[in-house]
Amino acid sequence: MHYRIILLLLFVNISLAYTQSIDFHNAVQPIVIKHCTPCHSKKGAAPFVLETYSQVASKAKMIASVTSTRYMPPWKANPAYRHFANERLLSNEEIATITKWVNTGMPEGRIVLQKANNLTHNSAKEKPDLILKMPTSIKILGDNKQHYFCYKIPFTIDVAKPVRAIAFVPGNRKRVHHASYQIVETTPKANIYSLPHYFEYNTAENNIDDMRGYNFLNLTDSNETEAPRLVFHTGWLPGTSRHVYPPGVGFTMPVKGVLLIRNLHYAAAPLEEEDQSEVHIYYAKTPIKRVLEFAAFKPKNVSNVIPKDSVVSYRLALRMGSDMSLLGINPHMHKLGTYFKAFAITPSKDTIRLIEILNWDFNWQEFYRFQHPIFIPKGSYINAEARYDNTERNINNPNRPPKDILFEYGNMDDDREEMMRLIFLYLPYQKGDESIDLCGF
Ligand code: HEC
Structure with a gap:
């Protein structure tokens, strides 16, 4: 049967x-x-x-x-x-x-x-309202070395515009490795269209700081009475999708300024190539009521070397001084990274899970957008853990045999240096934020 x-x-x-x-x-x-x-x-x-x-x-x-x-x-x-x-x-x-x-x-x-x-x-299908394209292309040497540039794309528009979405579109997809970029408002007199449009780091203008960089690219007027104003900051890495925000949230595009690609990183390759990347901007129909804010955290008082043949973890724990609504999160490590986790502990000892990456891959990074804003009450601790494997077992280890690797040193070289960053995209908290749907737009 x-x-x-x-x-x-x-x-x-x-x-x-x-x-x-x-x-x-x-x-x-x-x-x-x-x-x-x-x-x-x-x-x-x-x-x-x-x-x-x-x-x-x-x-x-x-x-x-x-x-x-x-x-x-x-x-x-x-x-x-x-x-x-x-x-x-x-x-x-x-x-x-x-x-x-x-x-x-x-x-x-x-x-x-x-x-x-x-x-x-x-x-x-959606067409951008404004395309900011590099006015001239960059020649990237074919010397098997990584190259880092700072590039300005000047713009002037008729009236200030609310922005609801922004996307970096690499020109040379094989060579552009990552870009961190900003919208910077300049004073009416600044001669933003003048040359140079860019400089390469680690050359004559080595170790340029913000102000010297701004002066070098003529973002300040000749009297230097007023500093340029940072309006918006974000990044693109392989895998990053378009940044898009709910109604009323975003930033306002100033009438005059530059799209400053602070750090445009090209991968090493044997052949000389060119790149002319662009940034696409999508305007909102209604004014921006809440301006996006960014915060970047890194661990403090830690060893600045990851010894060869070792596996180490770095942790950070930070107390938040005000109520915030988290919209997005971006963990960042280089090629020795294997694991990343971030969570919050509220004053009433609740755990809020933020992100876990089990198999970190430097080639696939993302600005992760939450489905709803995450309410982080004042007094919460943000905890994060990043693990690095500097042994031969790590197939992504760029050094064979492994070498001692600097940690958070500031050289910006993905192969010789490691870092740990936790980046938040957030708004000051308002009642009811938790129920805003961040998926459906
Ligand atoms: C976020 C962008 C993205 C999405 C979404 C995506 N791919 Fe890819 N895919 C890439 C890139 C970039 C590469 C080349 C780099 C690599 O191979 O890692 C690639 C490589 C590949 C390869 C070649 C792999 C190899 O070993 O050479 C295949 C096959 C592929 N994708 C299939 C798919 C399929 C099927 C989907 C949908 C189910 C998909 N991809 C979705 C970006 C994407």
Whole structure:
């Protein structure tokens, strides 16, 4: 009797599996458009396009492999610790669908009638209101060395504008490694359009500090009566999505100023190449009521060397002096990093989980956006732990054999120096912030 039931069930399962046809157009393309095309498009961060049947079918085996190992789409934050608004994760069903499609010979199926623009991901449809492009391209030497530049893109607009989203778009996707950039308002008299537009760090203008850098790029007027004003600061790293904020939140684009790429880092390569990157700005329809704030934390009083052949952890614990609403978080380490975790302990001893990264990968970093603002009450402690593996076992260790590595020294060299940064994007807390939806815009 038992046997019969089991056999019957088996039969039902098998017949179901055969009647459900998984073909490209009805099952696979919607997954690809939603999860892959945002990067695997003509202007995206990935090296090839995934959109049409032939593009996907020609890489099918590799796609099945990178999705089932969860190497793609890249997402490093542990979803069991916290979910985020900009999370890029395939569900188990979606992975199974792709695998099954590949294993059953990649049937194409019938093209579902749809308008061409349904094939484009939403974020690619929106046109920026202002594109700030580097006025001239930078020559990046092919000397197998990393290069660091500071670059200004001057702008003047008719009236100050509220900004709700901003994105860095690298020109040379192979060489641009990361960029930290700012909007700086200058005085009406500052001669921002004059040369030079940029300088390279570690050259004649070595160790330039803020003010000298501003003067060198002519961001101050000749009398230097008024300093330029920092309006907004953020960054781009491989994997970073567009920065976008809820209604009423953002910053105001001044009438005159520069987009200052404070630190534009190019990867080492054997061939000389050029780059002309740009920043896209999206205006809001309503004025900005709450201006975004940034804070960067690093550990204090710690050893400034990570000895070779050692695994070390650095911790930071900071008391917050006022109520804040956390909108986003960005952990940062270099190539020895393996693990990162941050959480808050409130004055009433509640633990608020912020982020955990189990397998840190320098190549995939992100400004993680919370699904709702996280209320951090005054008097809370922010705790963070960063782990570094300076042994040969760490496959990302740039030095073989391992070498002593400086910690928080200020040289900005990813291969010879480590750092630990916890960056918060936040607003001063207002009642009801917890219920703002940060996903649906
Ligand atoms: C956030 C951007 C991003 C998203 C989203 C993304 N990719 Fe990628 N993908 C990249 C980049 C950049 C590379 C090249 C660097 C690398 O291989 O690590 C890449 C590489 C690949 C490779 C080549 C891997 C190899 O070993 O050479 C495959 C295959 C791939 N992606 C498939 C996908 C699929 C399938 C999806 C969607 C399910 C997807 N990717 C989503 C950015 C992305």
